[in-house]
Amino acid sequence: MEATRDVVIVGGGVIGSAIAYFLKATSAFAGSITVIEKDPSYEFGSTARSWGGVRQQFSTPENIQMSQYTQEFLGQISRLLGVDDTPVDVSYHEQGYLFLAEDHQIPRLFSNNAIQRSLGVNVGLLDADDLARGYPWMNVSDLAGGSLGLSGEGWLDAYSLNQAFRKKAISLGVSYIAKEAVGLESDNNRITAVRLADGSSLSGGYIINAAGPHAATIADWAGIDLPVRSRKRYAYSFSCRTEITGCPLLIDPSGVHLRPEGKQFLAGCSPSPENDPDCTDFDVDYGWFEEHIWPILAHRIPAFEAIKLENAWAGHYAYNTLDQNAVLGPHPEISNFYFANGFSGHGLQQSPAVGRAIAELITYGQYRSLDLSRFSFDRMVTGGAISEHNIV
Incomplete structure (x- = not known):
C-alpha cells in the first residue's frame, strides 16, 4: 500500500x-x-x-x-x-457559434434565446435576410433564421x-x-x-x-x-480553394457542424441515437463524410462542392445516456x-x-x-x- x-x-x-x-x-x-x-x-x-x-x-x-x-x-x-x-496561451478564437434553424425549429430557437438573454448572454437572433447579408457565401434559401453568439463564444x-x-x-x-x-x-x-x-x-x-x-x-x-458510455465522434479536416471569410462555428439544422481551423475547416456530425453504439476504437468512417456530411456542407456553402479532405480522426464523448x-x-x-x-x-x-x-x-x-x-x-x-x- x-x-x-x-x-x-x-x-x-x-x-x-x-x-x-x-x-x-x-x-x-x-x-x-x-x-x-x-x-x-x-x-x-x-x-x-x-x-x-x-x-x-x-x-x-x-x-x-x-x-x-x-x-x-x-x-x-x-x-x-x-x-x-510564463504567459499561458490556449489559442482562443472568439468567433462565435451560429445555430441555423428551419421553420419548425424557430420556436425552440426563440425559447432558448429567452433563457440565454435572461442570464445576460450576448446573443442575437437573425432572420434569413440577416443571414444572407452577413454571410454571402451561405445558401439561406431553406432557412428561417439563426442564433449568433455576439461575444464570449469560440474555440481554443x-x-x-x-x-x-x-x-x-x-x-x-x-x-x-x-x-x-x-x-x-x-x-x-x-x-x-x-x-x-x-x-x-x-x-x-x-x-x-x-x-x-x-x-x-x-x-x-x-x-x-x-x-455514461463511450460514443465515437469523427472530425474531418478539409481545404477549400474559395476563401470563406467571417465564418463562426456553424451548426446546420441537420446537425452537421463546422468551423475554420487555420486555412482549413473542421466538420462533423453526431449520428442518430439508433446508430450510435458504445464504442472504444479510433477507426474513422470516411463514408460518413462522403455520404452524409459533404452533401450537406455543399448545400449550405456552395463553395464546399469542391473541397479536398486533408485529415480525419476519431475521439469519444463521455455520453450520459x-x-x-x-x-x-x-x-x-x-x-x-x-x-x-x-x-x-x-x-x-x-x-x-x-x-x-x-x-x-x-x-x-x-x-x-x-x-x-x-x-x-x-x-x-x-x-x-x-x-x-x-x-x-
Whole structure:
C-alpha cells in the first residue's frame, strides 16, 4: 500500500486536472492530491481530440452559467495558470457559434434565446435576410433564421488548456502517476483505495471519478451503475480553394457542424441515437463524410462542392445516456466517492466551473460559487432527466 493521499483523482484529462488545480489553489484546502493517468502522452484522451468549442448558447441555466465562468476564467488564465510568470496561451478564437434553424425549429430557437438573454448572454437572433447579408457565401434559401453568439463564444486549443491545468497543479504540489487503475477497494460504504495494474494500490480519503469515457467502468468497480458510455465522434479536416471569410462555428439544422481551423475547416456530425453504439476504437468512417456530411456542407456553402479532405480522426464523448448532462458530486451512499462525468462533449468548456465546484464540495461540503446540485447522482436513480436542447 502506498502512502495515503487526501484526494485521489482517476483521470488526468482536463476535468481531472482542473479539479486538482482548483483544490490546490483553494486556501482552505491543505491536503495531498494524486492524479492517476494511464496515458501520460494524452494522445488517446478525449481532451486532446476535442474541437475545443466554448459557447454560452445552451438551454439549461446551469450550463450557461458554467460557460460564463469559463469566459471569466479565460480572461485571466495567465494570472491563474501561469507558472514562473510564463504567459499561458490556449489559442482562443472568439468567433462565435451560429445555430441555423428551419421553420419548425424557430420556436425552440426563440425559447432558448429567452433563457440565454435572461442570464445576460450576448446573443442575437437573425432572420434569413440577416443571414444572407452577413454571410454571402451561405445558401439561406431553406432557412428561417439563426442564433449568433455576439461575444464570449469560440474555440481554443484543448491540449494546451489541459497542459496548463496540469502544469499549474504540479507546481502547486499535485502528484501525477502514469499508471492504470484496475479496481477499487472498499470498507463500510467507503472507497478506501484504488488498485493499480502494477499490483500496488493507492489509498485516499476522497476518490474522484474523472475518467471520461471510461467513467462507467470505474463506477462499476464500486457496484454503481453509471449511465455514461463511450460514443465515437469523427472530425474531418478539409481545404477549400474559395476563401470563406467571417465564418463562426456553424451548426446546420441537420446537425452537421463546422468551423475554420487555420486555412482549413473542421466538420462533423453526431449520428442518430439508433446508430450510435458504445464504442472504444479510433477507426474513422470516411463514408460518413462522403455520404452524409459533404452533401450537406455543399448545400449550405456552395463553395464546399469542391473541397479536398486533408485529415480525419476519431475521439469519444463521455455520453450520459439519461440526459447528456454532467453527473457531479458524491454518491448518496458512498459519500467519499465523487463523480465528475457524463459531459457528452462539453467537458472541456465546463472544466473550469467543474473544477471549482468539486473543490468547493470537498473543501466546504457545499457549492459556494454556483449551485450545481441539479446535476447530482440522485437523478440517475430517480430518472429525473435535465433536458439540454442545444447538444452538438
